[in-house]
Amino acid sequence: MSIKIKKKGTNIVSYLILVLALSFVLIPILWALITSLKPEETILQYPPSFLPKKITLKNYTDILFKTTAPRAFLNSFILAIGGVVVTLFVALHAAYAASRFKSRLSNGVLFFILSMSFLPGITILVPLYLLSHKLGMHNTYFYLILVYCSFQVPQVTWFIRGFIDNVSPAMEEAALIDGCSKWGALYRIVLPNILGGMLASALIVFIFIWNDFIIASVLTISRDMRNVQMSLSLYHEDIGIFWGKFMAFNILSVLPPALIYMILHERFVKGLAVTTEK
């Protein structure tokens, strides 16, 4: 009996802590959401209304149809998709080599690659900026995508290698005996068995590029190259401070990564153990 009561007590404490944590997480987000749904003229009212009487989507339609935000979304999509494709291609091959050709040398190469993920972003950006000018590739998608890829490839290689390690080599050996080449085995046998891992990697890289401000801010200069984060941070300079539209833009920018996380959460956050945000 007393054990039961004690258990109930700890449960109440647990829920109390959870509710506190939920409020901590949600209050800034909910306040932005409420603001974005208010008509602009009611936002600067005093006292502020916590539950607006009138709800409107005008701020969202304004952002999507009357500002340069769609261009920023397009830029971010181009960069993210380009970055995902290049990173996965490069990382898959390296991960395969690391998993299937185990030797002192390949292990050394793998740890060398992994150690690259510890180059601090802000440090490496100084020479990357100088290099982009030297190559005449400042302010281009191409250079930016390769830089994103170089930032992400180490941990993605590490991540995918874990998935390949779980695919039994017996299947490949059977294919090799049937006359398949080692490369053919990679594409026909290994790849179909690690699609889940590839998808998770793709999403990790997508979110990294989508959320990047600093790399793009250093390696681009023109207004039409701005990605979502840059456009968001410079919004008040472009349009003036209209908090309703500002927060509508903010909510829209958060949607893709937030949805991905809420659906897949810890299943792939475990893979983020080696992810550093630059």
Added chain:
Amino acid sequence: MKLLNERKINWTPFLLFLPVLLLISVFAVIPMGHLIKVSLHRTSYLKTLDFVGLRNYIRVLGDSEILKSIFISVKYIAGTIIFAVPIGLVLAIILNRPLKFNGLFRAILILPYAISQVASALLWVWLLEPSYGPLNYIIRTMGFSAINFLGNPQLALKVLILVNTWMSFPFAMVMFLSALETIPHDLIEAAYLDGASKLAAFRYVSFPFILNTLLVIIIMLTLRAFNMVTLIFVMTGGGPIGTTNALSLTIYYEAFFNFRMARAAVLGVVMFALNMIFATAYIAVIKREAIY
């Protein structure tokens, strides 16, 4: 036959590794070498001029502003770790038990980790806004005067630590959760049967299982806070009166606003060295895990 085998062993992995090695050489190794070179030269705008040896290092590291910014970075890191790690651990312990709505709680609590630094910064700037923000409204109705959180030299860094904690604790929580899930249940029950208290069971049974994870979390969050530019840049820009001007932000300003490349390069090399210490520790922890 033997010849053919040897050729396979030698060339296939090399070809497979080639794209990564090329990419890393061009975008990491060569730039890093260039950074060191620039740090040893006098520069004007983007041009590298004459070789000056370690003179840049002596000048920069003797600068009291730089020492101050290193101190700010340390406070920022320590503040984040002190809050984010225990919050993450407590939530992980709670969510590791079968509770109602467990999945929903996890899905929501992880949200801040998905949100970019720019978006997080703007969410909090608007929440803490001095004239129209809800928090200051509550403070005023309680009879106090409004607080300009980000304009106050005493408070700005503390607010940044709060926001970074908001962004970082989900990482700690999820890492702890996945570590806790590896602990065999009968081990804990056996400890209880032997008369261990809850605390003792945690200290002697669960804790050794999550020790490596704890180290990984501390290392990762330290690196993340140390190298963080965007959040600070958007929220305070280093102000007020330089009280949030962390080392990472100083590099950003020196390189891309003041175009003092030699100075930025010296700071970059210093930052790189400090990062490498943590990276070495991290790899040591991973290797230890592989042994067990």
